[in-house]
Amino acid sequence: MSGEKITIALAGNPNSGKTSMFNAITGARQHVGNYPGVTVEKKWGHISLNGHDLEIVDLPGTYSLTAYSMEELVARDYLIKQKPDVVIDVVDAANLERNLYLAVQFMELGVPLVIALNMMDVAEGRGLKIDPDKLSRLMGVPVVPTVARKGKGVKQLLGEAVETALRQKQWRPLELSYGPDVDQALLELTGKFNGNSLAWSPLGARWVSLKLLENDAEVQKQVSQDPGLAGHMEPLRQKLRDHLRLTMDDDPEGVIADYRYGFIGGIYRQAVQETRAQRLELSDKIDKVLTNRLVGPLILLAVLYGIYQFVFWASEIPVGWLEGLFGWLGGVAEAAIPEGFVKSLVISGIIDGVGGVLGFVPLIMFMFFTIAILEDTGYLARVAYLLDRVLRNFGLHGNSVMAMIVSGGISGGCAVPGVMAARTLRDPKARLATILTVPMMNCGAKLPVYALLIGAFFAAREAQMLFALTLVSWGLALIAARILRWTVLKGETSPFVMELPPYRLPTLRGLLIHTWERTWQYIKKAGTVILGISILMWALMSFPALPEDQAAAWDAKVQAATTKELRQEVEYHKGQAELAHSVAGRMGRALHYVTAPLGFDWRTNVALVGGFAAKEVVVSTLGTAYSMGEVDPEDTVGLSERLAKEPGWNPLKAFALMLFVMIYAPCFVTVAVIRNETGGWKWPLFAVAYTTVSAYVISFLVYQGGLLLGLG
Amino acid sequence: MENFETLRMLRVGQQAVIKKITVGGEMGRRIRDMGIVPGTVFTVMGRAPLKDPVEIKLKGYNLTLRNNEADHILVQTEEG
Structure with missing residues (x-):
């Protein structure tokens, strides 16, 4: 026992x-x-x-x-x-x-x-x-x-x-009556099962027949695969459905549902006493304000803005700690490991990789925490209610807006928690469309690139330019969603009919459990993929190393430098030579013919390859490629000045490049998360391909159009 | 048989009883799953800023549905 x-x-x-x-x-x-x-x-x-x-x-x-x-x-x-x-x-x-x-x-x-x-x-x-x-x-x-x-x-x-x-060790199906017509049809269908093996015990023949009458696609598929049943069930099913539709002036599934509700209604009236008439609940009163046609949208905007502020404000400090920790680890490794291949792998490949995974954890945690609050209070359903009409035009769902804002709808978000925020969407196609388009929003990592280029070429119109880029990203993401829903994600949207649950106070325990389990899932699942790609990116930018004679020549030059400044300058030039020699550098050169119509030279190409690791890497790689050493994404003034003076650079090229950075391949952390959220490599690879092609086409049109207008 | 209105045509605050669901397939199923079945009395609670979707209250809970879904729900108002 x-x-x-x-x-x-x-x-x-x-x-x-x-x-x-x-x-x-x-x-x-x-x-x-x-x-x-x-x-x-x-x-x-x-x-x-x-x-x-x-x-x-x-x-x-x-x-x-x-x-x-x-x-x-x-x-x-x-x-x-x-x-x-x-x-x-x-x-x-x-x-x-x-x-x-x-x-x-x-x-x-x-x-x-x-x-x-x-x-x-x-x-x-x-x-x-x-x-x-x-x-x-x-x-x-x-x-x-x-x-x-x-x-x-x-x-x-x-x-x-x-x-x-x-x-009760056995399954005991309830044999409900669905009215004389349906019951008769069920009897006929069930009779056909006799003698035939019903391989899917514990299912009863009557249940299977009921599902066949209800037009249940999954059960139909099962029956059609059963050699004993395939031939004769389908014609009978069709005949009975047609007959029922004629006699009852309704679809069989409708009639069946009505009888279920009839059965429930009978029980309900006996077991439940309503001691007073229905009245306006507290929840309805709150909704009079929160979903009011005028005030509701304003409150919604405030809530979304508040969430965004909270998530990024709250995670700033722990993100700083993590950065400090990994910086310190890097320093320890720097001192402890002798110069060479292993050192570079440990610092640039592994420590940066693990740091990359964990650096997102606070963001993801706080984002899931606020989503849990919205979900558990019942407000999330109201967000969908208020915004559905607008977002439906683009083939999205009212709840898509959460993902878009977190991803960078307000500049400075992050697509990693953004893609994960799309979990709140139940409609699979709208969810995919959201996941595939939110990486176009202006995430925090794109901002240093914008800062660099705006500083160099649009210094007089900084704020206007940033605002324009925000509008462009919203517009592009929405248009992309619309196009995806017309093409690869074509088809009816799932029905919207949705419950607006009564407002409830969430329990802290529930919120914490929610937040923790989702965060842990990210660390566990995305972590391994991210670490792997991080090492791969490191290898791309470090191999092959310079041939020995060249390396020796550089070292000699470094030795020969008389002042500290001179030595640093030589080291920067050495960095540039190493980068140019690596696979990434060669890719940059090879891509020259492809990207020339956009105005990009090989250095820009290498930077864009590096940007796949994280968009702000575009800045540091440009620094190396222009022999400026590693440029801190937080402080780009030096590189800005350099680019402004560099021949071949002009405002038009800078603008085309900003558009390209906005649109092209999501960083690999986002790609890894898309893989997790969609359960395979198909959609992340598609995301990389379609965004990069779109980026190319749009930058091409802008650059060439600009040249025609004489803006170059 | 008298002519029924559809749910879309109702004003906010109006009460009505559901008479018939005129759609099958996934949408019909989903509508019924949520308890929108003939004989149910409901009240229109509100409409979203662009008049769509609509919110109704029935049997003590609140639902929201799009106008193109409401089109398939035939209703009879109390006074009619």
């Missing part, structure tokens, strides 16, 4: 308190990962109870068990393939009717089920008197009242779940 391992799947509607329940059950002992092949987050945890080892798997929040959204498909697949011992369905007691719709679908499936009647306190506050025992009798499944946020009822719930798991 004791010592059994029991798997409990935690399911429920979004906003039903499912996450609070998961946190209440597992505490901090959580694991986060992805379901195989998809980007849907999977969370699980282990606890022991009365000698049993319980594995709790948090299924994605869904309203239904159809096969339309990724979340629903994942949840259903998990149930069917992994066959958990019991499902806990967390339902919002204040919102019982709609929440039971999912419960009924679990019952149709037949999986052992326990209902957690959550947020009982909120329900009582709204004047709802719910009789859990009656509900349990009518539904035929155990019902446990809980308040997950306060940990109330969680023990009883787990006890009930364990008991149910031990008692």
